[in-house]
Amino acid sequence: MFSERIDRLTSSLVRDILSATQRPGMISFAGGLPAPDELPVPDWSGIPASAAQYGQSEGEPALREAIAEHARSMGIVCDASQVLVVSGSQQGIDLVSKLFIDPGTPIITEAPTYLAALQSFELFGAVCHGVSLGKDGIDADALRTAASATDARLTYVIPTFQNPSGTCYSAETRTAVAAAADDLGLTIFEDDPYRELVYDEVDRTPICAHINRASWIYQSSFSKSFMPGIRVGYLIASPGLMPHLVRLKQATDLHTNRFGQWLAHGHLTSPMLPERLAHLRSAYSAKRDAMEAALREHFGDLAEWTTPPGGLFFWLRLRVPIDTRALLPAMLERGVAFMPGEVFFPATAPSLGYMRLNFSHAGEEQMRSGVAMLAEAVRDTPAL
């Protein structure tokens, strides 16, 4: 009765856990939610009456211009005609899946990678081949080998404060990955929602800024540094991809909501933006440091991790590789939500014994007690 893709349809564990985290008193390390205190209050003054009417599929012209200018400041060669405003980053992933993926299409992802991207790619039938993440990103030679071995034409990467691992690619890796894409004609799909949440000095030049010949799609979002509730993100693509992406957007939801686009434009062009981002970085880096301290106290003998230089997550590698999915029901029962790391690995590269802990949402007191409870559960779980 249903389409074949329904056999491949999985639930997003993140979204399922999010329902559980609505319970009062729950300590949530699960999602990538902004801290409630950091959410701006929307200012609707001056919004034109026309925002209530249908809009253009490509997005609001003023917002597209502002996004293109912002992207050029990062080194991406583009103009506004290459910008497609989307209903959040997840829609960007849906549109790119529609553009490239048939049942059986091989693609390359990092291992681990963003689980809702895997969910979308696999729904459309992709076979996701993982290339292992090291501390400087994926190895460009391993990418070349994997692309040749699998005949993959599309590579999905999150080079800056990667989800789930917090990894930030080194400058050398960024240029090496771009060179591999140029040499092999590999399309790069770069997802960059966390770049403004930077706490330590690192190179954040988009890989797409280093590409000379290959096709590319750069994606970002207003969900992490502004407001997720507006559901506004954007793609910027090499010119040959745009006509297809615009038509796919038409067929998918006509256009992105205009009230959200108007708020996003106000955010991006506000003279207060640098100050607002500085405040956000300061607040979140303090939370990162608080979680680091709690982890040192409770997980020092249980796990290894790298302090994330930005983003929203700690990524723990347990010294004893238990399946952390087995811990989740009891922890939710006890009022602590976290993300088991296993779900972030493509099916071709399974891996056990990882946990992703978000540090932006919980308060410091909650953080300490939640980390202690998690550590206790890990300590009490026998190895496989």
Added chain:
Amino acid sequence: MFSERIDRLTSSLVRDILSATQRPGMISFAGGLPAPDELPVPDWSGIPASAAQYGQSEGEPALREAIAEHARSMGIVCDASQVLVVSGSQQGIDLVSKLFIDPGTPIITEAPTYLAALQSFELFGAVCHGVSLGKDGIDADALRTAASATDARLTYVIPTFQNPSGTCYSAETRTAVAAAADDLGLTIFEDDPYRELVYDEVDRTPICAHINRASWIYQSSFSKSFMPGIRVGYLIASPGLMPHLVRLKQATDLHTNRFGQWLAHGHLTSPMLPERLAHLRSAYSAKRDAMEAALREHFGDLAEWTTPPGGLFFWLRLRVPIDTRALLPAMLERGVAFMPGEVFFPATAPSLGYMRLNFSHAGEEQMRSGVAMLAEAVRDTPAL
């Protein structure tokens, strides 16, 4: 390089024409746009700060309750757990396509039908079999015959003020179509965005309210009676379909924007709603009557039509069946936009010599001169 579906990706002529209609002074009969004067001014007072945060994939609980109550008042047996808020009706079509359609899947539509639905169904690979619309809707026996002959499991219908034809199914046809669905186990996908725009007394009971055993999806939107710019619509589905639809929504865009949902909830639960709808009906029925008068004057000898008892469109059948697509470029040049009727027919049931004219958007003066110019162009076009 691209997926196979890109070979089936067509542009929406409606969306393409919409860009042309942004030109100052253009008289547009093309889209289904609300009149600018009828767009409400959003009232943001009382919106909770949490609207800026991520929300639930299913939609805001209060909005889902209000929608379920509204649907029950129309005779649909449902509760809030069966409601999925979507980012506009077009997304509902995308999700239903994902749920049911593989390359080659046969489905049944009305002929003519909503062209962006055809666009989505065909993008996913459906073979759309058209059943001819008569003045009371499709013939239920013809539906039974088509379903048996094609082995189609899904039927897409717009029974109330159909787009493009303005047809409103009779009460007898509604029950007969529901009975056919029950007998054959045919899933009904009922699209109902125009129901509140009613000018004459007709039966508007949803077909889904008459279904006893078959699966069904009822869809509506806030775009026609409230604001399209918020991009909020909804599906209500028989219980067995909901878990799949919710997961598909997760993978597609996580959730619908919360500011728009909040406005939609305010609209649906406002004590002013009956008064507001009465005003809208009165304004649009006056426009309908003005266009009817202009058509009688200029198209009386050129075309036949039925006065639409609701909705947004006149559907002209030209006495000489020219391909009206050929008229479009010159008419756009002269400042008049309309929709050629040919694009509303599925590829399996092509038909020439129809035009769809929207009456909600243009002012009365524009309407008269635009209709006169169109008639002149039709009169000057030689038969094929």
